[in-house]
Amino acid sequence: MILWWIGDIVLLVVVLPVVVYLLRGVLSAAQSIVPTVRKIAGVAADGSKDLDATALLLTTQDQVTRTVAGVADYGGSLDVILDDA
C-alpha cells in the first residue's frame, strides 16, 4: 500500500509537472515561430511586387542599344571631320 502512495506522489509531484513543463516549452516555441513566419511571408510578397519593375529593364536595354548606336554614329562623324592626333 505504501508503494501505491509513493507512486501516486511521484506521478503528481514529479511526472505531471515535468510533462507540463516540457510540453509548455514546445508549445511556446512553436507559437513564437508563427508571427516570424507571417512577417517573412509579408516581406517575400513585397519583394515579389518590387520585382514587377524588372520588366522595365527590357525598355532600358532597348534605350541603351539605341543610345549607343547614336553615339557610334556621332563618333563616326567626328572621326571624319576631325584630324587625327
Next chain:
Amino acid sequence: MPAAGYVMVVAVVLIVLALVYYLVSTIVALRQITAGLDDVIESVGEIVEKSAPVADVVTTINDQLDAGVEMLEALLVKKAGLSDAVGLVDGLYAGAGAAGLRNFPESATLSPPRIGEVYTKGTLTLARLGREAPVATTSPAGPALRDVTAASSSARKLYPDGREYGAETLPRSPVIGTDAPVQYEERDDIGQPRKRLPTSA
C-alpha cells in the same frame, strides 16, 4: 480498489489531459507555420521567376555600354593622343585621369598634362558642349550651357541699346597695307641705337 488506486487513476488522467491540451495546441501552431511557409514559398517562387531574366538583360546592357565606352575612348585617343586625352579627361573631371582609360592601361601611369591651365576654362567648357549631351549642363539640375536655339541673345545682352550712340561720327579705322591710301615712310632709325638727347650742363 484502494484509495491509492483512485488517486493514481486521477493522476494519470491529469497527465493525459495535459498531453492532449499541449499537443493539440502545438499541432495548431505547426499548422499555422505550415500555412505561412506555403505563402513564403509562393512569393519566393515569384521572385525567382521574375528575377530570372535580369542577369541576361543587365549583362546585355553592360556589354552595350562597354562597347560605347571603348569606342569613345578609342576616338578620343585617336584624335587627341593618349597623353592629351588623359589630360582632357583630368581637366574635365578632376582626378579622373589618375584612373586612366579603360582600354589603355598605360594611360594610368601617365602624368596628365594640365590642360586646364594650358587652355582656358572656356575652352574646356566648349569641349563639354554636346548638343544634347547631359554633360552640357553646369550641373545635372541646371540649364544647358549653350542655348542652341537662341545663342545670339547672349551676345546681344552685352549691348542692349544696339550700336553705340554717335558711332557714325567716329573716325573710321585706318586702312593699312600696300594699297592703303596713306603710305607711311619706313623709319630708318628703327633698330638703331637710341639717340642721346642733349643734356644741360
